[in-house]
Structures are given as structure tokens and as C-alpha cells.
Amino acid sequence: MSGSSCPPVRRWPVPVLLTLSVFLSACGQTTEPRSTAAASEPPGKQLSSNPQQQPASTETSLALFEKRILPLLQSPKPSSCAECHLSGVDLKDYIRPTQQETFSSLVSAGMIDVQQPDESKLLKFISRRPPQPGLITEKVRQQEYAAFRAWIQTAVKDPQLLSDKSKGTPIGPQLPDEVIRHARQDRVLASFIENIWTEVGRCAACHSPDRNQKQVKKHGDQVSWIKLNDPRATLNFMLEADLIDTDQPAQSLLLRKPTLQVEHGGGQKMVVGDRSYKQFRRFIDDYAAIVQGKYSQAKQLPQPDNEVSVVTDIWLKLEGVPAKFDKQLLQVDLYRATDAGWSPYRVATSDRPIFGPKNLWQHSLSLTAPRDSKWAQEIKNKQLPPGRYLLKLFIDRRGKLQQDYTAELNDEDFVGQVEIESRWRPGYGAMTKARFPAP
Numbered sequence: 001m002s003g004s005s006c007p008p009v010r011r012w013p014v015p016v017l018l019t020l021s022v023f024l025s026a027c028g029q030t031t032e033p034r035s036t037a038a039a040s041e042p043p044g045k046q047l048s049s050n051p052q053q054q055p056a057s058t059e060t061s062l063a064l065f066e067k068r069i070l071p072l073l074q075s076p077k078p079s080s081c082a083e084c085h086l087s088g089v090d091l092k093d094y095i096r097p098t099q100q101e102t103f104s105s106l107v108s109a110g111m112i113d114v115q116q117p118d119e120s121k122l123l124k125f126i127s128r129r130p131p132q133p134g135l136i137t138e139k140v141r142q143q144e145y146a147a148f149r150a151w152i153q154t155a156v157k158d159p160q161l162l163s164d165k166s167k168g169t170p171i172g173p174q175l176p177d178e179v180i181r182h183a184r185q186d187r188v189l190a191s192f193i194e195n196i197w198t199e200v201g202r203c204a205a206c207h208s209p210d211r212n213q214k215q216v217k218k219h220g221d222q223v224s225w226i227k228l229n230d231p232r233a234t235l236n237f238m239l240e241a242d243l244i245d246t247d248q249p250a251q252s253l254l255l256r257k258p259t260l261q262v263e264h265g266g267g268q269k270m271v272v273g274d275r276s277y278k279q280f281r282r283f284i285d286d287y288a289a290i291v292q293g294k295y296s297q298a299k300q301l302p303q304p305d306n307e308v309s310v311v312t313d314i315w316l317k318l319e320g321v322p323a324k325f326d327k328q329l330l331q332v333d334l335y336r337a338t339d340a341g342w343s344p345y346r347v348a349t350s351d352r353p354i355f356g357p358k359n360l361w362q363h364s365l366s367l368t369a370p371r372d373s374k375w376a377q378e379i380k381n382k383q384l385p386p387g388r389y390l391l392k393l394f395i396d397r398r399g400k401l402q403q404d405y406t407a408e409l410n411d412e413d414f415v416g417q418v419e420i421e422s423r424w425r426p427g428y429g430a431m432t433k434a435r436f437p438a439p
Helices: 014-027 061-074 099-108 121-127 135-155 159-163 177-182 185-195 197-207 213-219 231-240 275-291 374-381
Strands: 307-319 329-338 348-353 360-370 387-395 414-422 432-435
Touching: 061 099, 061 135, 099 159, 121 135, 185 197, 185 231, 185 275, 197 231, 197 275, 197 307, 307 329, 307 348, 307 374, 360 374, 414 432
Parallel strands: 307 432
Antiparallel strands: 307 360, 329 348, 329 387, 348 360, 387 414
């Protein structure tokens, strides 16, 4: 361009340009992921360790330790570690009552780099954060990082601390890596999704904000515990609303209401010992054990179920069920016809009490599959292929599930089987019907 409207070109002196270059280069640096005790941390961003951003303190290391580190040990509040770990990891695990013991232990554990203090693994440990950190926790994390950085920078220059050759004591989490990983928030959320979130469609009519305006008008907003498309927010609301009892898991309202152990306006949604109840208990019991720190060895951790499931809107009705089985739990397992015979594993299941006065049983199906199988991926579309199926029927005639909710119905509970062919259209009005087998 030409003309008087062009702004004058500013010519920077070479020293200034060099200074800017160094500054911009430093700002672009990133810290390396930490290892050791934080190896199980989910990936995330880190706080900057740029020395230009935080001037060194003029206080002694002991003064900094007593002023900024000890309060972290004495605080009743959880550290920023809790944002990624439900239990098992806390910044307090890296602090001892005295400066000397804390410094010696951290150096011996490789958590403090006396030559490059800003590269200390402990600082990288603190700086790790999830992709979407909470505002409050992020502020806490920055305060923790600033406190430890200031103390470490000063401590590595303290001749008295450096001259002490003692190894200190073991520092950091003392739990096995398997236990620490199990208590990670992302693992906990995955368990919630698999065991409870997949079932919430059965509760949506009364508890989902897009469908329960009538219930909200009558009972208030607290009835909307399902948060649309957000399992994490749903879990958080359940905890805040005391629907999950971590002291007495079996007394959780999330279990007692749908089983009618206490009044529930939505009627009976599950029975003690049925598949849904087992899934709910699997998560709730495990969550309570994690919160209470009951896991100290890997062998104590619950084993994942070999089967995964997804609730569908495909309905099945059995007619001609003998009235003598009234209110007893009937379980039906479906096996699909293949070129080699019936499928080696059930592809769908359902369980619900029998309605004797009408001689019927009906319920929606849950598609089931061995974990990590091809069928486990296919059931996510919530469709059952049309064709011929074998229905195996079991009835809990002895009430053993009420006595032990972990029990499974087996051959002694088998009451018959029937073959049917269906297109398995979804919807209550498109319900597939079959006759209860003759004795």
C-alpha cells in the first residue's frame, strides 16, 4: 500500500528482538508427563513451570514449609488429586510432619530433582489435570503447585537439607497400582455407565426432564435425577441427593425405591436379585468400598462381569403361565438359531415377576453378549435380528434370589423351553407373544 494512511513501521532493536524470541520460546514449552506414583493418571494438560511466571521466594525453606506445605497436610479438605482419583491418591501422601523428613523422602523417591527443581516429578504430578477441570479444583491445583514449587526451589539450595544423607521413609500412595487405577474417576464413571446408566431408560418416564413434567409439578425438580446425555452429571446428582448410601449400600434409595422396599410412585421396577438389581449393587457396593478405602490388595477388587448388556424397547409376552407361579420371578434367556445350531451363549434376557391372575408374564428385553465379542459391539444399536429363537425359562420358585441376591437361576429352576420366530419390532404395541410350554 502507499499513501499517508499507512502506519509507520516500528523497527525493534536487535537485543529486544532476541529477548522476545527467548520469551516466546519459553512460553511454548510443555512439561513431560510424570511417571512413578502418577503413572495411572488419565491424560490431561499440565500447569506451566516457566520460572518467569513465578518469582522465587526470599523466605527460608523451613519458613515456606511451615507456612505453605504443612497446611496442606493438616487441611481436612481433599487435594486436587480427588478430581482424577476417587480415593487412594492424595497430596497429603507426599508430606511428612517435618521438612527434613519430607525433603529426604521425596528426594529418595525421585520426586524432587535437586539439579533441576522445576523438572521435579512431584510438580509434574500436581500439574496433571483432566481435559475439563473444575473451576474450584483448578484454583486449588494452582495453589498447591505454587506452594510446592516455591518450597522445592528454596529447599534444594539449603545446605543443611542437602547434607542429610538419610533415605527418609516411603512416601506417596502405598497401595498397589491396580487398586489406584481401579479408583480413578474415569474408571468409576465407566462402571456407572455399564451398570446403571444403561438401565435409566426404564426410569425415564418419571425421572427424565424431557418426559416428567407431570411428576415435577407434583413432586418438585428433585424428581429429575436423570441428566440428559450426561452420565457424569447424573452420578453427581445421585450422590448429592443421597440416592446412594456409601455407609449402607444395600439401603440406598436407588435400590429400595424401585424394589418397593419404600414407597415408590413409579411402582416396582426391579426385584431383589434380578439382573438389574445385580448391576445396581455391583456399582453401588464397589463405589462404597472405594470411598471407604476398603481395597488394599489387588485380589480384593471385584472382577468384571463376563457379560455386557443393553436395555431395549423390544417386548416379549408369555401367555398361559400357570397362576400358581403368581409373583414369582421368571427369567427368559434367548438363543439365536445359527447354521451350527443354537448360539452358544444367550443373546438376550429378561426377568420379572409373573402376573398370576392374568396368567401372563411380559417385559422388555435386554440384549446380552460376551464382553469384547463382536456381538457386544452390535447390541449397541439395540436391535435383535429377525429369525428363529429358543426361549429357555427359569422360575425362582424357592425365593433363593431374595435370600442371596448374587445367586443365579440354574437347571434346578428350569421350567421349560419354547421355539419362536419373530421380527422383534420395538415398542410395547409390537410385542412378540409366545405360549408358556405345557408341563
